[in-house]
Amino acid sequence: MENTNITEDTAIKNIKDAVLGLDYGDVLIKVHNSKIVQIEVTQKKRFDDFKGSAGI
Numbered sequence: 065m066e067n068t069n070i071t072e073d074t075a076i077k078n079i080k081d082a083v084l085g086l087d088y089g090d091v092l093i094k095v096h097n098s099k100i101v102q103i104e105v106t107q108k109k110r111f112d113d114f115k116g117s118a119g120i
Contacts, residue, residue: 075100 094102
């Protein structure tokens, strides 16, 4: 049972780190048989004040 707690703690820490490491993006948590089996992070960059060489 203790090994399960270590795994759960590690998963929760990884999810927390993924969320805190993002300005914009997604964190997808995949679950199989009630256990977290995968964490996917998609990071997005925003360029709100970007103007290209053509002044666009």
